[in-house]
Amino acid sequence: RAKELPLAENLTADVHDVVIIGSGPAGYTAAIYASRANLAPVLFTSSVQAGGELMNTTDVENFPGFPDGIMGPELMSHLEAQARKFGTDVQYEDVVEVDLKAEPKRITLGDGTKHYARAVIIATGSQYRELGLEGESALTGKGVSWCATCDGFFFRDQPLAVIGGGDSAMEEAIFLTKFASKVYVIHRRDELRASQIMADRALANEKIEFIWNSTVDAINGADKVQSIDIRNIETGQVNTLDVNGVFIAIGSDPRTDLVKDVLEINDVDGTIIVQEPSTATNIPGVFAAGDVVDGKYRQAITAAGMGAKAAIDVEDYLGAHP
Numbered sequence: 404r405a406k407e408l409p410l411a412e413n414l415t416a417d418v419h420d421v422v423i424i425g426s427g428p429a430g431y432t433a434a435i436y437a438s439r440a441n442l443a444p445v446l447f448t449s450s451v452q453a454g455g456e457l458m459n460t461t462d463v464e465n466f467p468g469f470p471d472g473i474m475g476p477e478l479m480s481h482l483e484a485q486a487r488k489f490g491t492d493v494q495y496e497d498v499v500e501v502d503l504k505a506e507p508k509r510i511t512l513g514d515g516t517k518h519y520a521r522a523v524i525i526a527t528g529s530q531y532r533e534l535g536l537e538g539e540s541a542l543t544g545k546g547v548s549w550c551a552t553c554d555g556f557f558f559r560d561q562p563l564a565v566i567g568g569g570d571s572a573m574e575e576a577i578f579l580t581k582f583a584s585k586v587y588v589i590h591r592r593d594e595l596r597a598s599q600i601m602a603d604r605a606l607a608n609e610k611i612e613f614i615w616n617s618t619v620d621a622i623n624g625a626d627k628v629q630s631i632d633i634r635n636i637e638t639g640q641v642n643t644l645d646v647n648g649v650f651i652a653i654g655s656d657p658r659t660d661l662v663k664d665v666l667e668i669n670d671v672d673g674t675i676i677v678q679e680p681s682t683a684t685n686i687p688g689v690f691a692a693g694d695v696v697d698g699k700y701r702q703a704i705t706a707a708g709m710g711a712k713a714a715i716d717v718e719d720y721l722g723a724h725p
């Protein structure tokens with residue numbers, strides 16, 4: 404159903420109705436909706452991290468429809484199967500370049516192959532910043548987390564640490580006091596970066612103890628987190644703190660490398676700006692969904708919801724630009 408490309412540079416190429424870049428909950432949900440609307444989408448997953456961030460986690464207990472929870476990779480394979488079932492062409496490839504202003508839009512893959520599309524959905528997600536410690540990746544999902552909303556529930560009556568001093572660190576810490584016996588906030592400075600209101604709330608919370616001027620040297624534990632080593636950067640002294648969970652809240656980087664020169668980007672959090680409540684970007688025919696546009700909610704279900712909106716926005720756009 405793809406149309407033939409009327410371009411001298413590649414007379415044999417097809418023009419797809421829509422190309423989706425990214426294979427997290429946003430990309431696959433966009434694909435399910437777009438394929439059920441007969442748009443025959445092509446979805447590029449990335450060759451290194453197909454399936455998005457939920458591939459890095461174990462139990463997902465807050466995605467509606469799974470009362471007993473579901474493992475992250477299993478949920479993503481269901482989404483992929485559902486997208487394929489309705490005709491999405493899923494390709495395990497990296498998009499390395501896009502020309503979004505061209506008509507049709509040009510999408511270049513890692514092997515140099517070019518694809519053309521009338522509309523593009525950017526669903527490339529966001530990369531949580533890591534501390535860069537050895538135990539960190541080995542203990543991800545075993546006490547190391549980047550999401551209190553997702554994992555706080557697993558730590559009832561246990562001592563936890565939150566690393567960071569910004570608004571999201573304060574939000575995470577306050578949220579975690581609902582479950583934890585105690586929450587240590589470890590911050591490398593002697594004052595918070597967070598807004599006054601968030602800082603005041605956290606400082607007034609009796610369950611939160613601040614450990615200032617300190618960084619984490621090590622996360623310890625064989626198959627789950629047992630403690631962390633904390634270094635006071637003024638004295639150099641290292642102490643071990645017994646905690647069962649470490650929530651890392653030092654920021655995240657929306658994956659906008661492909662598009663940041665042409666799409667409007669929020670200069671505070673680096674997300675792509677969309678014309679809410681739609682998913683339209685500043686370039687006609689280019690839509691964005693999921694954590695790459697969302698600096699606040701960052702949940703699988705909210706990413707999926709935006710993916711559905713993006714596909715419907717594409718349908719409307721293509722209908723209006725036959």
Ligand code: FAD
Pocket residue numbers: 424425426427428429430447448449450451452453454455456457459460462463464465466496497498499526527528529531543544548549550553554658661692693694695701702703704706
């Ligand atoms: P992502 O899931 O990040 O997917 C984006 C995809 O696009 C990636 O596969 C990436 O490789 C790909 N991509 C990027 N650039 C390119 C390119 N150039 N070419 C091709 N592909 C590209 N949320 C919950 O609701 N519940 C939970 O229990 C939960 N647990 C979590 C546990 C962990 C450890 C983490 C890190 C996050 C968790 N989250 C959870 C948050 C949730 O994973 C994210 O909110 C959600 O995955 C965002 O979806 P997305 O589709 O926007 O992006």
